[in-house]
Amino acid sequence: MKTFRNILFTVVLLISCVLGQKQRIVGADALANDVKKEFLHSWNAYKKYAWGSDGVQPLTKTPYNWHASTLLLTPVDALSTMHLMGLTKEAKKTEKLILSKLSFDRDITVKNFEITIRVLGGLLSAYQTTGEKKFLLLADDLGGRLLPVFDSPTGLPHVYVNLKTGKTETDTTNPAEAGTLLIEFGTLAKLTGKEIYYEKAKHALVELYKRRSKIGLVGQSIDINTGAWTSSASHLGGLIDSYYEYLYKCWRLFGDEDCKAMWMESIAALNTYLPDTVNGNIWYARVDMNTGEKIRQRWGGLEAFFPGLLAYSGDIRRAEQLQKSNDHMWMHFGIEPEAFNYSNDSIVYNGYPLRPEIMESAYYLYRCTGDTIYQQMGKRYFESLKQYCRTPNGYAELDDVVSKKQRDMMESFFFAETLKYLYLLFAPPETIDLKVTVFNTEANPLKRTW
Numbered sequence: 001m002k003t004f005r006n007i008l009f010t011v012v013l014l015i016s017c018v019l020g021q022k023q024r025i026v027g028a029d030a031l032a033n034d035v036k037k038e039f040l041h042s043w044n045a046y047k048k049y050a051w052g053s054d055g056v057q058p059l060t061k062t063p064y065n066w067h068a069s070t071l072l073l074t075p076v077d078a079l080s081t082m083h084l085m086g087l088t089k090e091a092k093k094t095e096k097l098i099l100s101k102l103s104f105d106r107d108i109t110v111k112n113f114e115i116t117i118r119v120l121g122g123l124l125s126a127y128q129t130t131g132e133k134k135f136l137l138l139a140d141d142l143g144g145r146l147l148p149v150f151d152s153p154t155g156l157p158h159v160y161v162n163l164k165t166g167k168t169e170t171d172t173t174n175p176a177e178a179g180t181l182l183i184e185f186g187t188l189a190k191l192t193g194k195e196i197y198y199e200k201a202k203h204a205l206v207e208l209y210k211r212r213s214k215i216g217l218v219g220q221s222i223d224i225n226t227g228a229w230t231s232s233a234s235h236l237g238g239l240i241d242s243y244y245e246y247l248y249k250c251w252r253l254f255g256d257e258d259c260k261a262m263w264m265e266s267i268a269a270l271n272t273y274l275p276d277t278v279n280g281n282i283w284y285a286r287v288d289m290n291t292g293e294k295i296r297q298r299w300g301g302l303e304a305f306f307p308g309l310l311a312y313s314g315d316i317r318r319a320e321q322l323q324k325s326n327d328h329m330w331m332h333f334g335i336e337p338e339a340f341n342y343s344n345d346s347i348v349y350n351g352y353p354l355r356p357e358i359m360e361s362a363y364y365l366y367r368c369t370g371d372t373i374y375q376q377m378g379k380r381y382f383e384s385l386k387q388y389c390r391t392p393n394g395y396a397e398l399d400d401v402v403s404k405k406q407r408d409m410m411e412s413f414f415f416a417e418t419l420k421y422l423y424l425l426f427a428p429p430e431t432i433d434l435k436v437t438v439f440n441t442e443a444n445p446l447k448r449t450w
């Protein structure tokens, strides 16, 4: 019986969301084109004011770098969006820049998680799209320099590593930073044949999972030397979010049955202890990982990815309910705050850093249900973005979603994720083949070619 249920589950999941949906809202092509224009508007600002650096600050029209030397965050992160949008000329110029300028032989200390999802993910995606071997060589070089992070008594990764010396820093991590590595390191292993990449990242994921509480939840902070939790807050926001995403997606991408088992047990625990209904809307609360006791009624821009993951993994009912709550949070201020107290519709953190997660969820829900209501939602989010965040030189984050005061920053994920998911939401569904493609948490598409 259990075997039959397992087979059924596998079949349902493999066909869910991969069939092209025919129905699209009126004007879908024009909307997709409009998103592409906004991408170019922002990309032109990068080219004009910050070419060769990590990114552009749109208000002062100045470049920024995360470290003493550039890692080309924006070009590497943006490249797959250009390919999907058919911006071939821009993509070619960007590839040339990356191949001629990107070097990891630098005495800089980087955050392993961020560089993995943005740069390693971007390079692997570039290799799969173009077939240019030099992208894989760059990815392998970077992967090798990041590997020292896993040298800890538990195998849970250090947070920072120096790319030249391999010196690691910071012994307290969290599920998101420790458990959001396997898609990239695993793909690198498959494409180079160097199994060590898969083993190290999977070991970290399993070590996290093994430390779940008796009721199946993880906390938000953990000591990599002792493996003891240093915070028992359990939720779907920053510090934990993409740990769950990778449990599921690693099964999709690699067919790894351990990941599937870990996902199934984890999602059951989440659905048991976190759901919290307020005024007819369902939310997922912050709870204590050991007792399941509710500690905060907080949701936000990062948590907004979760309806997408629910839909992608086959739970359309919960996904639709939760996306309604996402939409409520967005519409309450005309754009979403970073953190929101859903018990009384008040703001916890008032910024909006151009985050993509709510668009990502609208995209998966559209692909999985074919319901154009999700394209309508995306259209509203796109309109808010243009109204409040657009500047003469790209898009700016908001300091405050109430006053709509802008902040001088445009992160690389705006190109990699926000505009990509919006574009895909309106473009013909066959633009991307979800049967063989899995997006990493930064929306860099990776294909199961093995």
Ligand code: DMJ
Binding pocket: 242, 302, 355, 356, 357, 413, 417, 441, 442
């Ligand atoms: C991205 O860098 C990734 O999606 C990450 O998992 C968390 N969110 C940011 C964008 O909001």
